[in-house]
Amino acid sequence: MSSQLKIDLLTLFPEMISGFLSESIIGRARENGILDISVHNLRDWTTDKHHITDDRPFGGGAGMVLKPEPLYAAIEELRSENSTVILMAPDGVTLTSSIGKKLATAGHLILISGHYEGVDERIRENLVDLELSIGDYVLTNGTLPAAVLIDCVSRFVPDVLGDENSLTQDCFNENLLSFPQYTRPADYRGKKVPDVLLTGNHAEIKQWRDEQRFERTKKNRPDLISK
Numbered sequence: 001m002s003s004q005l006k007i008d009l010l011t012l013f014p015e016m017i018s019g020f021l022s023e024s025i026i027g028r029a030r031e032n033g034i035l036d037i038s039v040h041n042l043r044d045w046t047t048d049k050h051h052i053t054d055d056r057p058f059g060g061g062a063g064m065v066l067k068p069e070p071l072y073a074a075i076e077e078l079r080s081e082n083s084t085v086i087l088m089a090p091d092g093v094t095l096t097s098s099i100g101k102k103l104a105t106a107g108h109l110i111l112i113s114g115h116y117e118g119v120d121e122r123i124r125e126n127l128v129d130l131e132l133s134i135g136d137y138v139l140t141n142g143t144l145p146a147a148v149l150i151d152c153v154s155r156f157v158p159d160v161l162g163d164e165n166s167l168t169q170d171c172f173n174e175n176l177l178s179f180p181q182y183t184r185p186a187d188y189r190g191k192k193v194p195d196v197l198l199t200g201n202h203a204e205i206k207q208w209r210d211e212q213r214f215e216r217t218k219k220n221r222p223d224l225i226s227k
Contacts, residue, residue: 003036063117088142092131104156
C-alpha cells in the first residue's frame with residue numbers, strides 16, 4: 001500500500017519526536033503504510049567537522065540563528081514538485097483544523113523545526129511556503145509544534161482514524177466546541193448522566209448536544225461565535 005501522505009521533518013533533536021511517531025494512531029498509520037514520516041537531523045547536511053548549524057545574528061543581540069547553508073542543502077535534497085515547505089515559528093499563521101485538512105491532501109510536507117532565535121530570513125523568503133504557529137507562546141524549539149502539526153494533519157488523511165465519523169464531532173467543526181461526553185456507569189457517586197442520553201431518542205440527543213456545543217463555545221471561546 002502506497003502512503004497517502006509523506007512528511008519529512010528537519011530538526012536538531014530527532015529523539016524528541018521518535019516516541020510520539022511510534023505510538024497510538026500515528027504509529028499504526030505508519031505501520032500500515034498510510035503515513036510515510038521521516039525524521040532528519042539537520043546536522044547531517046553540515047560540511048564542517050563540528051557540524052555547526054547556528055551562528056550569532058548580524059547586528060548583535062541575544063541567542064543564535066540557524067544558518068542558511070544546512071537548511072538550503074536539506075530542503076533542496078528532499079524537495080520535489082509536490083512538496084510544501086513549512087516552518088514552525090511562533091510568529092507564523094495560527095494552525096487551525098481547516099489548515100490541517102488542506103495540508104492532508106498536499107502529498108508531501110517538509111517541516112522545519114525552528115530553534116534558538118529562529119532561522120536566517122533568507123530561508124523564510126526563498127524556501128518556505130507556509131509559516132505556522134500552534135499558539136501565542138514560545139517554546140524552546142519547534143520540534144514539539146511539528147509533532148502537533150503532524151497529529152492535526154494526519155487525522156484528516158483517509159484511513160488514519162478508525163471511525164471517520166469522529167471528525168464531524170471534533171472541536172471547531174462548524175466553529176463550535178465539542179459537546180460533553182459520558183460513559184458507564186450512569187450514576188457515579190451520586191453524579192448522574194443527563195437523562196436525555198439514556199432515552200435512545202436520537203433526535204432529542206442531537207438537539208441536546210447542539211445546545212451544549214453552543215453553550216460551551218459561548219463560555220470558553222466567544223470569539224468563535226462571532227464567526
